[in-house]
Amino acid sequence: MSIYGMTYRGIDQVKGPLVIMRGVPGVAYEEVVRIFSEDGREWMGQVLEAGKDKVVIQVLGDTEGLESNAIVKFTGSTLKLPVSDEMLGRVFNGAGEPIDGGPPIRAEDWRDINGAPINPAKRDYPDEFVETGLSAIDGMLSLVRGQKLPIFSEAGLPHNHVAAQIARQAIVPGKSERFAIVFAAIGLKYDDVLFFRRQFEEFGALSRSILFLNLANDPVIERITTPRVALTAAEYLAFDLGMDVLVIVTDMTNYCEALRELSSAREEVPSRKGYPGYMYSDLASIYERAGRIIGRPGSITFMPILTMPGGDLTHPIPDLTGYITEGQIFLDLDLHNRGIYPPINVLPSLSRLMKDGIGPGKTREDHKEVSDQLYAAYSQGSKARELVQIVGEAGLSPRERRYLEFARRFEREFVAQGFKERRNIEETLEIAWDLLAMLPESELTRISDKTLEKYHPRRRRERAVAR
Amino acid sequence: MSELMFEKGVISHIKGPVVIAEGLRGAKIREVVLVGEERLIGEIVRIEGDRATIQVYEPTGGLKAGEPVERTGEPLSAELGPGLLGQVLDGLGRPLEAIAVEAGGPFITRGIKVPTLPRDKKWHFTPVIKKGDDLEPGDVIGTVPEGAITHKVMLPPNYGRVKVLDVVPEGDYTVEEVIATVEYAGTKVDLKMYHKWPVRNPRPFNLKLAPVELLVTGQRVIDTFFPIVKGGTSAIPGGFGTGKTVTLHQVSKWADADVVVYVGCGERGNEMTDLLHTFPKLVDPKTGKPLLERSVLIANTSNMPVPAREASIFIGVTYAEYFRDMGLHVVLTADSTSRWAEALRELSSRLEEIPSERGFPAYLPDFIASFYERAGRVYVKGRRDEVGSVAIIGAVSPSGGDLNEPVTQHTMRYVGAFWALDKNLAFKRHFPAINWLRSFSKYTEGLREWWIKNTGHDMMAYREKAMDILQRASSLEEVARVVGEAALSDENRLILLAADLIKEGFLVQNAYHEVDTYCSPKKQALLLKTLVEFYERARPMIDAGVPISRIHEMKSLGTLRRLKFIPEEEFEKAVEEAVAQLESEISSLIAEVR
Ligand SMILES: Nc1ncnc2c1ncn2[C@@H]1O[C@H](COP(=O)(O)OP(=O)(O)OP(=O)(O)O)[C@@H](O)[C@H]1O
Ligand SMILES: Nc1ncnc2c1ncn2[C@@H]1O[C@H](COP(=O)(O)OP(=O)(O)O)[C@@H](O)[C@H]1O
Ligand SMILES: [Mg+2]
Numbered sequence A: 001m002s003i004y005g006m007t008y009r010g011i012d013q014v015k016g017p018l019v020i021m022r023g024v025p026g027v028a029y030e031e032v033v034r035i036f037s038e039d040g041r042e043w044m045g046q047v048l049e050a051g052k053d054k055v056v057i058q059v060l061g062d063t064e065g066l067e068s069n070a071i072v073k074f075t076g077s078t079l080k081l082p083v084s085d086e087m088l089g090r091v092f093n094g095a096g097e098p099i100d101g102g103p104p105i106r107a108e109d110w111r112d113i114n115g116a117p118i119n120p121a122k123r124d125y126p127d128e129f130v131e132t133g134l135s136a137i138d139g140m141l142s143l144v145r146g147q148k149l150p151i152f153s154e155a156g157l158p159h160n161h162v163a164a165q166i167a168r169q170a171i172v173p174g175k176s177e178r179f180a181i182v183f184a185a186i187g188l189k190y191d192d193v194l195f196f197r198r199q200f201e202e203f204g205a206l207s208r209s210i211l212f213l214n215l216a217n218d219p220v221i222e223r224i225t226t227p228r229v230a231l232t233a234a235e236y237l238a239f240d241l242g243m244d245v246l247v248i249v250t251d252m253t254n255y256c257e258a259l260r261e262l263s264s265a266r267e268e269v270p271s272r273k274g275y276p277g278y279m280y281s282d283l284a285s286i287y288e289r290a291g292r293i294i295g296r297p298g299s300i301t302f303m304p305i306l307t308m309p310g311g312d313l314t315h316p317i318p319d320l321t322g323y324i325t326e327g328q329i330f331l332d333l334d335l336h337n338r339g340i341y342p343p344i345n346v347l348p349s350l351s352r353l354m355k356d357g358i359g360p361g362k363t364r365e366d367h368k369e370v371s372d373q374l375y376a377a378y379s380q381g382s383k384a385r386e387l388v389q390i391v392g393e394a395g396l397s398p399r400e401r402r403y404l405e406f407a408r409r410f411e412r413e414f415v416a417q418g419f420k421e422r423r424n425i426e427e428t429l430e431i432a433w434d435l436l437a438m439l440p441e442s443e444l445t446r447i448s449d450k451t452l453e454k455y456h457p458r459r460r461r462e463r464a465v466a467r
Numbered sequence B: 001m002s003e004l005m006f007e008k009g010v011i012s013h014i015k016g017p018v019v020i021a022e023g024l025r026g027a028k029i030r031e032v033v034l035v036g037e038e039r040l041i042g043e044i045v046r047i048e049g050d051r052a053t054i055q056v057y058e059p060t061g062g063l064k065a066g067e068p069v070e071r072t073g074e075p076l077s078a079e080l081g082p083g084l085l086g087q088v089l090d091g092l093g094r095p096l097e098a099i100a101v102e103a104g105g106p107f108i109t110r111g112i113k114v115p116t117l118p119r120d121k122k123w124h125f126t127p128v129i130k131k132g133d134d135l136e137p138g139d140v141i142g143t144v145p146e147g148a149i150t151h152k153v154m155l156p157p158n159y160g161r162v163k164v165l166d167v168v169p170e171g172d173y174t175v176e177e178v179i180a181t182v183e184y185a186g187t188k189v190d191l192k193m194y195h196k197w198p199v200r201n202p203r204p205f206n207l208k209l210a211p212v213e214l215l216v217t218g219q220r221v222i223d224t225f226f227p228i229v230k231g232g233t234s235a236i237p238g239g240f241g242t243g244k245t246v247t248l249h250q251v252s253k254w255a256d257a258d259v260v261v262y263v264g265c266g267e268r269g270n271e272m273t274d275l276l277h278t279f280p281k282l283v284d285p286k287t288g289k290p291l292l293e294r295s296v297l298i299a300n301t302s303n304m305p306v307p308a309r310e311a312s313i314f315i316g317v318t319y320a321e322y323f324r325d326m327g328l329h330v331v332l333t334a335d336s337t338s339r340w341a342e343a344l345r346e347l348s349s350r351l352e353e354i355p356s357e358r359g360f361p362a363y364l365p366d367f368i369a370s371f372y373e374r375a376g377r378v379y380v381k382g383r384r385d386e387v388g389s390v391a392i393i394g395a396v397s398p399s400g401g402d403l404n405e406p407v408t409q410h411t412m413r414y415v416g417a418f419w420a421l422d423k424n425l426a427f428k429r430h431f432p433a434i435n436w437l438r439s440f441s442k443y444t445e446g447l448r449e450w451w452i453k454n455t456g457h458d459m460m461a462y463r464e465k466a467m468d469i470l471q472r473a474s475s476l477e478e479v480a481r482v483v484g485e486a487a488l489s490d491e492n493r494l495i496l497l498a499a500d501l502i503k504e505g506f507l508v509q510n511a512y513h514e515v516d517t518y519c520s521p522k523k524q525a526l527l528l529k530t531l532v533e534f535y536e537r538a539r540p541m542i543d544a545g546v547p548i549s550r551i552h553e554m555k556s557l558g559t560l561r562r563l564k565f566i567p568e569e570e571f572e573k574a575v576e577e578a579v580a581q582l583e584s585e586i587s588s589l590i591a592e593v594r
């Protein structure tokens, strides 16, 4: 932090995380402030309102013990993170300070943690298929490099396992890459952090990872900076050093709750369920930092995890997230209870960038049609399953019964797989065809005749016999 | 010039994008000001004495009380002239390419001033007036070939009658060169190929006309079931992932318009990039030129400053009106008007106005109305009988996907067509997920003649039959949800099958399928006719006692469901074959049970 800066003694009022000062000229909006108490304690804050008469500072950390004769130092700069490749393999707190006992980072540069918007005309369209080895994702929700694809989960579901498995298995077929992981924990329990650490260690990624940890008992206000600091590091790795970075941030629900707390401390008019009206824009300023840039080799693929309060997809947190991200992977309690891992419910899930990441030359020419048909058939099967609750299996028509059986097999054979099991896209599509072959061909309306002729197992068998 | 004329003000308070300045004597509401040492662009939204409240269109981090504020004397305006087509602009009309050059990199920085229209590019101007002519506002001065259109340079509407003193000969000129000198209200005025227009003021026209001509979008459920007309309005509300953006992209690609203005307002960066990648490659069948050459793209993405969202919608509609004034048919698509409304809400709350429903300001309905009211089919300004139109299609992103929220509800009152997206359809990948029971179009009836004239089919009769089948199926499904499909009579299950055929074979349309992505009105008519007739053809099987399970297994069903994938050239023949196949299957099934 620079030595330059105006220093004042005395604050007028402390109101929750806010400090109010009067009669301090020349303060810049959003500049970082350091506050020192007489007993040697220190706080960091940021200017929320800069006025000729009144300055409002938002303090990071607990304001307990802040007295009226504290010393306030204005640094003249916005919140910045020192960045360098030395960060790889290191652990930081949510404000970007090392907490692993190692030396401070020798900065190559200092970057504003809020970043700057990527010029839409300079974005490179993400279209490189990432093979995660998970059939539900690769087959029906394909991830592409540079995508922002969150996991929508609930407490008690194995979202951590799914994220870790993706981190371990994901490759871009046919490409060698300089891969790195940026992991940010927001309000997490230590055992969750340990789980990820062990996972990264196990597959040898720890030295290529940067961890930013804000644990459950760390200052709530630092939850606001944690994802920003993590993305600032990721941007440096991706767009300065040319690395392909996977950013995992968990749990964004804790972030949103911190935002709500802060907003209510500022006495702002709330929008739905007490969350601030600007939460959409605030989340967008985080999520939109993912992507690729024309003329730069690296990429940021962003996989935030959030838990839906009450499993409710329409709750403001998943709702606003879904409006910003390029799809969502939806984990389902019901599937989990039926022992399906990963419990991905593909119906409310979506990958918006799938269309340009798959097909001939990338995955396979039949991929899109197969995926569409699986969706259509599984949704019929789910409808039949609901009906069984009411009329029993005997009340189903033969057609409905067939779809019900399809749904069962789809969940057990296609969606379900082991935590250590990696399927390539060919294997995934073969399983899909085996399942689709259960249905009469007249039902396979999302698939063209040409594709049926080439890939339908029955037609292939017939061809084999003919030869 | 303007900087010298006004006294400078001084910043007294900064709170997010809202800045208060003092000493701005004589400043007007809605005047553009330049804020701080970096001269950030802002607009005055409130005045009390010499204290002005300013909404700043760029990030305000680092601004200090005491920094200067300059007046410009002008309201927020759009530059109108050759050079708009093919551009990608931010919410204030600055070309994103030029911003990247100024910023020296791929990230957007502050305080960048770049004009919308390129200053160095020469345009081939051909005058149509001569010395001594009288001109009225809207009269054409000359023409310029630009992209897919012939650009008409007109006397701006804010002039009165003028006399031409001088005009340049045909030749190549930049937009800054004088192309004519006229006498206006006793003074000599130089005219250039461009002028500025305040974005919040609708551009005048001679007469508003009833919209009567289908705006062909090539999207079956829209054109046939819930059409929009040239000069009409439509809203497309839906939760995330239900297909708003893809539908707007489809309309922007395929609509039979002369010019398309696409406003990306508070949405994803990659969606703009997607358009930028596809538009240069797609060819407009009407002109044979790349789609980009008939388009203006405005990108104010969700991570760009919020106040500029509000401006971007008005800038976009001003461009649309300008092309309309040339006698062109324009489509404006806005994704999403909800983000624009939220920008209003955010500003309103920063101004500490009294909130109305869900925190939105009480003037929200007026704002929505003032936007959609700028659509229309008109006799353009000037002394010529030319008709131009602006159609507006706005996406609405209701929170929680619930259509009972202020933006959707107010929008519904002002639009002629309403395409209600349905999450459950989207979940099963029934796209476009436009719910056929909850959507409406007020233009449908007026188009019966259009269909007959342009396709030779009484499409509205097919539509009625199809709707009847869909509605009956919907009530039957309610019953089936309780008792199971197996408990329904075969007669009723045939209705379900007929409805399914219409859904799969007609309503579902894959935007990413090379053939299915666009369907001409002719093909739509023949396809729907064939599918609705299935029911009548199949009925005798039920009377003859053919079990429904056998009907379900008919091969021709698969053929009918996939007819839509057949290219236009082979379509008629394919329909004949499909019908023949169907009829022969029907007769053999009937023969079997006899
Ligand atoms: N490979 C797997 N196969 C089956 N079940 C698994 C697998 N991995 C984890 N689970 C189960 O998933 C559940 C959740 O795992 P995890 O430890 O990630 O969640 P959690 O910590 O309970 O969730 P939260 O942090 O949301 O409270 C546990 O019951 C765990 O046993
Ligand atoms: N007509 C269509 N054909 C095929 N897929 C579609 C169509 N409309 C929507 N989709 C699918 O739905 C996804 C979400 O659509 P999008 O328009 O981005 O939704 P929204 O803007 O409502 O959030 C797309 O990424 C695409 O996969
Ligand atoms: Mg846990």
Ligand SMILES: [Mg+2]
Pocket (backbone or CB within 6 Å): B244, B245, B246, B267, B335
């Ligand atoms: Mg969208």
